[in-house]
Amino acid sequence: MKQKKRFIAGATCPECKTMDMMMLYKEHDVEKVECVQCGHKMTQPEQAVQASTRQFEQVIGVFKPGD
Numbered sequence: 001m002k003q004k005k006r007f008i009a010g011a012t013c014p015e016c017k018t019m020d021m022m023m024l025y026k027e028h029d030v031e032k033v034e035c036v037q038c039g040h041k042m043t044q045p046e047q048a049v050q051a052s053t054r055q056f057e058q059v060i061g062v063f064k065p066g067d
Contacts, residue, residue, distance in 0.1 A: 008033070015040035 003025055011022035013035040021037040033042045 003027075013038060013040055014042075 005023050005025040008022045008024055012019045013021055016038040018037040021035050023034050023036055025032055
């Protein structure tokens, strides 16, 4: 199965400061971000993502392309 990778518009790499070179993808159900220019990688485990969700946020639905 081919891995889907998306670019993050307007994102700047914290390492090389290049804009529009950050790519988002999932690996083993963990979201990862990688700079195409310098190779800098960032990862955020699922627990940290859930912890950052606003407490009183009401979500009607979640759109997942490809489902």
